[in-house]
Amino acid sequence: MFSKIMVAYDTSEQAERAFDAGVDLAQKYSAELIVLSVISPPEPPGMVETEAILENGQMFFEAHYAKLREKVASSGVKPRFEVRVGHPAEQIIHLANQEDASVIVMGHRGKNIIQRWLLGSISKRVLSYAHCSVLIVR
Amino acid sequence: MTETWALATLWLGLALAATLLSIWFRIATALSEIVVGTVAQLIIGALMGGAILGTDQSWIKFLSGTGAIVLTFLAGAELDPVVFKMKWKEASVVGLASFAIPFLGCAAVAYWLLHWNGQASWLAGIAMSTTSVAVVYAVMLELGLNKTSYGKTLLAACFVTDMGTVVALGLIFSPFTYKTLVFVFVLVALGFVLPWLTPRFFKRYGGRPSELEAKYLLLSLFGMGALALWAGSEAVLPAYLIGMVLAGTVGKDHALVRRLRTLTFGLLTPFYFIRAGSLVSVPALLATPLVFVAFLVSKVFFKFVAVLPVTQFFNRRNGAEAKEAKTESFYTTLLMSTGLTFGSIASLFGLTHGIIDTAQYSYLVAAVIASAVVPTMIANAFYLPRHLLQEKKTSTE
Numbered sequence: 001m002f003s004k005i006m007v008a009y010d011t012s013e014q015a016e017r018a019f020d021a022g023v024d025l026a027q028k029y030s031a032e033l034i035v036l037s038v039i040s041p042p043e044p045p046g047m048v049e050t051e052a053i054l055e056n057g058q059m060f061f062e063a064h065y066a067k068l069r070e071k072v073a074s075s076g077v078k079p080r081f082e083v084r085v086g087h088p089a090e091q092i093i094h095l096a097n098q099e100d101a102s103v104i105v106m107g108h109r110g111k112n113i114i115q116r117w118l119l120g121s122i123s124k125r126v127l128s129y130a131h132c133s134v135l136i137v138r
Numbered sequence: 139m140t141e142t143w144a145l146a147t148l149w150l151g152l153a154l155a156a157t158l159l160s161i162w163f164r165i166a167t168a169l170s171e172i173v174v175g176t177v178a179q180l181i182i183g184a185l186m187g188g189a190i191l192g193t194d195q196s197w198i199k200f201l202s203g204t205g206a207i208v209l210t211f212l213a214g215a216e217l218d219p220v221v222f223k224m225k226w227k228e229a230s231v232v233g234l235a236s237f238a239i240p241f242l243g244c245a246a247v248a249y250w251l252l253h254w255n256g257q258a259s260w261l262a263g264i265a266m267s268t269t270s271v272a273v274v275y276a277v278m279l280e281l282g283l284n285k286t287s288y289g290k291t292l293l294a295a296c297f298v299t300d301m302g303t304v305v306a307l308g309l310i311f312s313p314f315t316y317k318t319l320v321f322v323f324v325l326v327a328l329g330f331v332l333p334w335l336t337p338r339f340f341k342r343y344g345g346r347p348s349e350l351e352a353k354y355l356l357l358s359l360f361g362m363g364a365l366a367l368w369a370g371s372e373a374v375l376p377a378y379l380i381g382m383v384l385a386g387t388v389g390k391d392h393a394l395v396r397r398l399r400t401l402t403f404g405l406l407t408p409f410y411f412i413r414a415g416s417l418v419s420v421p422a423l424l425a426t427p428l429v430f431v432a433f434l435v436s437k438v439f440f441k442f443v444a445v446l447p448v449t450q451f452f453n454r455r456n457g458a459e460a461k462e463a464k465t466e467s468f469y470t471t472l473l474m475s476t477g478l479t480f481g482s483i484a485s486l487f488g489l490t491h492g493i494i495d496t497a498q499y500s501y502l503v504a505a506v507i508a509s510a511v512v513p514t515m516i517a518n519a520f521y522l523p524r525h526l527l528q529e530k531k532t533s534t535e
Contacts, residue, residue, distance in 0.1 A: 042166040044478055044510035045276035048212045051166055051397050054279070055392065121408035 014107025089125035153408030175415020205406030210358035214381020215296020239444030241267035268477035307377030321369035422497035433505035472517035481506030
């Protein structure tokens with residue numbers, strides 16, 4: 001049923017649970033697992049600061065990916081990690097389209113209240129616009 | 139010293155507040171620092187008098203000026219020399235057009251429409267001619283266009299536009315004397331010497347806790363800054379050019395760049411941007427807001443006049459369909475209409491050198507901030523060249 005599973009991962013507790021669910025599904029269906037994290041530049045992107053945020057974001061996620069790799073080492077699942085830049089919902093939908101993912105797995109709530117207010121509910125947007133099934137993990 | 143430490147505490151407190159706001163509202167730190175500076179001056183000025191922030195204290199001016207110099211250097215060092223060499227023809231045509239026509243057009247609007255004097259009009263032209271490399275870069279990354287030849291050309295063109303801005307700022311207001319010749323000669327000589335000397339020097343003595351690299355770079359920047367001011371020019375001109383010529387060496391040393399950023403964002407640029415914001419007069423801005431709108435509209439209009447025909451020419455020559463070429467050209471032009479840091483640097487230069495007054499400075503800074511936000515929003519909403527998104531799958535040239 002699911003040949004390609006994409007997990008949206010922002011290092012929050014909910015994202016950790018979504019990752020676990022993604023690994024579980026990947027094991028059950030012998031599916032490919034893609035883990036996507038998104039770095040959002042500030043508005044408007046500032047000179048030099050943007051490059052710094054992108055570099056820091058890349059290093060931040062790489063450190064978390066190392067832990068995730070360790071976590072799934074014995075499961076037989078080999079996740080592929082991707083870091084993209086932009087609005088989280090847009091990038092999740094965009095990569096899911098590009099990769100022709102069968103399902104997107106994501107947490108219900110990620111960032112803090114102000115960021116949710118500014119960015120809107122990412123899970124709601126993904127649910128509305130994704131071409132494939134979406135699994136929201138609570 | 140008590141007064142100095144107390145003032146430093148106040149400024150760092152404002153910087154911390156600005157950083158928290160930028161994190162909560164996901165806005166650029168530069169923008170939040172300008173806004174915090176403006177609001178702080180308004181509130182503190184009303185409660186305790188305008189001088190309490192001490193914006194004219196020499197040590198605040200020094201930290202602020204150093205912030206502009208190091209930030210400009212780091213911006214220049216972000217240039218990708220390989221891409222620039224590959225795309226320099228298209229990039230130079232687009233970049234120079236994107237600088238020259240808005241510069242002349244906005245200066246004309248300031249002079250004939252707003253009746254500013256000649257010097258103030260040239261300054262307005264410079265402040266409005268900028269393009270924000272960071273805005274263009276972020277949008278390119280977001281759309282995956284940074285790997286396409288289109289994206290690379292556009293990014294290289296932004297560096298050419300900003301180079302036009304800093305060269306104009308550095309030379310237009312300086313009296314042309316033998317000092318100018320000395321300054322230009324030393325700058326050109328350094329352009330050849332630094333890329334050769336720097337990597338060798340760093341290899342031999344660098345990588346130690348004594349931070350020799352930072353001292354060497356600050357020595358070059360301060361030395362050339364002093365020479366620029368002696369010649370009646372502006373210190374950000376050599377800083378940007380030194381950054382560009384060292385982009386292939388210092389720019390690639392990520393650890394060094396990170397350490398310089400810590401110094402810059404942690405201490406220097408808050409003083410620069412908060413000071414820039416504190417000098418904005420909100421009452422003047424509110425009294426005649428149409429002036430800032432006039433600058434914003436003029437900037438976008440003249441960027442269209444300059445960039446649109448050139449990009450359409452290149453797009454058609456590269457075999458794009460008429461409709462695609464049009465969308466792509468509109469998109470490019472709107473992105474090239476953005477600007478933030480160099481616009482504020484040019485405006486502050488004008489104010490501190492007595493070229494413009496506080497009200498004129500306020501209009502220019504407001505227009506610069508708006509130009510960083512409005513064109514990008516329009517570009518992404520209406521003119522996104524979606525066919526280019528497909529290109530990155532096949533072409534990573």
